[in-house]
Amino acid sequence: VKPNSVQENSLYANDIRSSVLDGEYYSMRMRARRLFAGRSFRTLVAVYGVLVILLVSSLLLSQSADPWTLVKTVVGLATFTAIVAFGQYLVVLTGGLDLSIPSVMTLAGVMLTGISLGSNELAAIAIPIVLTIGGLVGLVNGLGIRFLRIAPVVMTLGVNVILSGVVLVYTGGTPSGVSPPFLTQLVQGNSVGGIPNIILILFVFVTVAVLFVSRTSFGRQLFAVGGNRRVAYLSGIHVTRVSLLVYVLSGITAAMGGIFLVGYSGQSYLTLGDPYLLLSLAAVVLGGVSISGGRGLYAGVVGGALILIAISTLLAGTALPQSARQIVYALVIIVAVLGARQKVED
Amino acid sequence: MSIVTVDYSERRPSRLLGIFFQRLSLTGTIGPVIVLALIALVYVIARPHSANLDGFNTLLNAAAAVGLAAAGVSIIAIAGGFDFSVGSALAVVNVVVATQISASMSSQIIMIPVGLLVGATVGFVNGLLVTRLRIPSIVATLATSFFWGGIALLVLSQPGGSVPPEFVSWFTGNLGGFIPGALVLLLLVIGFWVVFKRTRSGRALYAVGGDPSSARANGVNVKRTLMLAYTLGGLLYGLSGLFLTATTASGDPNLGGPLLLSIFAAVAIGGVRFGGGRGDMVGGIIGALILYMISDILFSLGVNSFYTNIFNGAFLLVAVGASSLSGFIRLPRWLGKRTRGGLSIRGSNSVGGVL
Numbered sequence: 001v002k003p004n005s006v007q008e009n010s011l012y013a014n015d016i017r018s019s020v021l022d023g024e025y026y027s028m029r030m031r032a033r034r035l036f037a038g039r040s041f042r043t044l045v046a047v048y049g050v051l052v053i054l055l056v057s058s059l060l061l062s063q064s065a066d067p068w069t070l071v072k073t074v075v076g077l078a079t080f081t082a083i084v085a086f087g088q089y090l091v092v093l094t095g096g097l098d099l100s101i102p103s104v105m106t107l108a109g110v111m112l113t114g115i116s117l118g119s120n121e122l123a124a125i126a127i128p129i130v131l132t133i134g135g136l137v138g139l140v141n142g143l144g145i146r147f148l149r150i151a152p153v154v155m156t157l158g159v160n161v162i163l164s165g166v167v168l169v170y171t172g173g174t175p176s177g178v179s180p181p182f183l184t185q186l187v188q189g190n191s192v193g194g195i196p197n198i199i200l201i202l203f204v205f206v207t208v209a210v211l212f213v214s215r216t217s218f219g220r221q222l223f224a225v226g227g228n229r230r231v232a233y234l235s236g237i238h239v240t241r242v243s244l245l246v247y248v249l250s251g252i253t254a255a256m257g258g259i260f261l262v263g264y265s266g267q268s269y270l271t272l273g274d275p276y277l278l279l280s281l282a283a284v285v286l287g288g289v290s291i292s293g294g295r296g297l298y299a300g301v302v303g304g305a306l307i308l309i310a311i312s313t314l315l316a317g318t319a320l321p322q323s324a325r326q327i328v329y330a331l332v333i334i335v336a337v338l339g340a341r342q343k344v345e346d
Numbered sequence: 347m348s349i350v351t352v353d354y355s356e357r358r359p360s361r362l363l364g365i366f367f368q369r370l371s372l373t374g375t376i377g378p379v380i381v382l383a384l385i386a387l388v389y390v391i392a393r394p395h396s397a398n399l400d401g402f403n404t405l406l407n408a409a410a411a412v413g414l415a416a417a418g419v420s421i422i423a424i425a426g427g428f429d430f431s432v433g434s435a436l437a438v439v440n441v442v443v444a445t446q447i448s449a450s451m452s453s454q455i456i457m458i459p460v461g462l463l464v465g466a467t468v469g470f471v472n473g474l475l476v477t478r479l480r481i482p483s484i485v486a487t488l489a490t491s492f493f494w495g496g497i498a499l500l501v502l503s504q505p506g507g508s509v510p511p512e513f514v515s516w517f518t519g520n521l522g523g524f525i526p527g528a529l530v531l532l533l534l535v536i537g538f539w540v541v542f543k544r545t546r547s548g549r550a551l552y553a554v555g556g557d558p559s560s561a562r563a564n565g566v567n568v569k570r571t572l573m574l575a576y577t578l579g580g581l582l583y584g585l586s587g588l589f590l591t592a593t594t595a596s597g598d599p600n601l602g603g604p605l606l607l608s609i610f611a612a613v614a615i616g617g618v619r620f621g622g623g624r625g626d627m628v629g630g631i632i633g634a635l636i637l638y639m640i641s642d643i644l645f646s647l648g649v650n651s652f653y654t655n656i657f658n659g660a661f662l663l664v665a666v667g668a669s670s671l672s673g674f675i676r677l678p679r680w681l682g683k684r685t686r687g688g689l690s691i692r693g694s695n696s697v698g699g700v701l
Binding site: 097099144148150151153154155157158159160161162163164165166168169172173274278281282285291292321322323324325326327328329330331333334337338 | 428430484486493603611
């Protein structure tokens, strides 16, 4: 156990005792005090502060764009990263790593178009199938890590390599079919008041995810397992079930990301998921989640995803070449990690 | 821990062979070596027409670049680190060499140290981030993988550039007409490693990977050891990048991405444990050879190349899963960890016995 995580563990252990064993909850005041005084809250302020600065500077740099268009673009594009990064976040929170996300996304994409072939009726069958397959892939990851004792990096990497082969075999090298019309409409359309559907999707997803992590006993168990596996086990937490479930959920969110990406681009392609290996991890890191587990908020991860997209939007509006985007990504990640650590040392 | 003290008083060949296998067994390289031997047997049976010098040369040329990069990752993994930036490092070496090289002999010769220097710089920066700024290696190398990927795109925005034929033949040709250049290169690297592993720094690498705080308590300079691991790893990326440039004979800023997962797979198949302290640099090279042999065997069996990744991935998981379960299996005495009589083995699990 690292010394600086002991205090937080005892905090979560209290939470778990009260919520899991007694079924009691903290009073609202206690909750509020814990939220605003916590290190995680300060990280959130920093993440969203940086985001606002990025958005304002890209507005200033490109005189023509109005704020609403910019927000629509950034939030819309960040949705895919934010959804996929939720799975990565859960896995990282429990001390693992999921490198199988890109292939799960691509497989979900090509299977969706391959089964539905552009029809809404078939999509009603295809989407549950695709989500189930995502969950099953996650289950395989979890089983290998938990019972064969393969390191998470190696297990999910191996599964990723296998699935990239499965994608090739399934498609024969060229994905068939197009996005079902309702999905295209869902992702690309606008709802009442001109708010793009994609932003509503992100809003609903983030709300459900945040409630899931902060208000359910499973969410609290995540922090306990990530903070200290042994203490969690001794506190009566089913550690195996938690570690399996995070990978299953990561598989499902990766499949969801693949489905939405198909809706966004209107078709599927073999490199659909490739950027999201590093993007999902970068969003988790930028969001102030500890890579060794047990610490971090999903709201921060969403902020991280938004920052990544805001940077590329900002740079797209300037004369800088695309290569500058990656260099800026790198510097932002390093500065963010250093900034997060400074606060810990206060 | 791989450090073994052996009583050489009995010098019967069978005993020495036993010692050799025990050393392999302790580093976790015994499995990969046996698998390599079996796969090589299948390779010869499945492709009798390739079981000659030309076939061997082709195989080595294909596997050497991934093998050298995997060797670099292995060194870092043994010291307990992780490196996402290897793909970008290869790309940056590749584009620098492909754009700067000219037909003159002097420029071709200069490009070799330049490539090595670029690779070592990537590793050195990773080392600085991990040791000085104390950023977890996964995060630090994730950031540098973006950074060097961006630099590679700055140097060469689209695939292009060309490499003179002499440069290509230095790496891919046959020395004296029959010894493959790739083999010489790999043997040089392995020779260096065999010596390095027995030095104080080499032992420190395993000590730091096994348990940094015990290593520190035993007087190991952890930061310097990690810097050394990342820089040596980077140097091997440089070598791998040079080799890759020679085999592709052009520059491509995006060539690293697809190789990243193969390199990690080679490291894992080679018996190197991500997390540190166990494995051997040679394992990375063996892992790469195994991967390329499998894909060649599948090809000659007429299996659609689409299935190659499925086999490679499944093979990776079976190999790693089997080795992690092997703790439950009693190995024969000449392979096993516990022995009686003329051999004594110390420090198989504790760092205390290392120094």
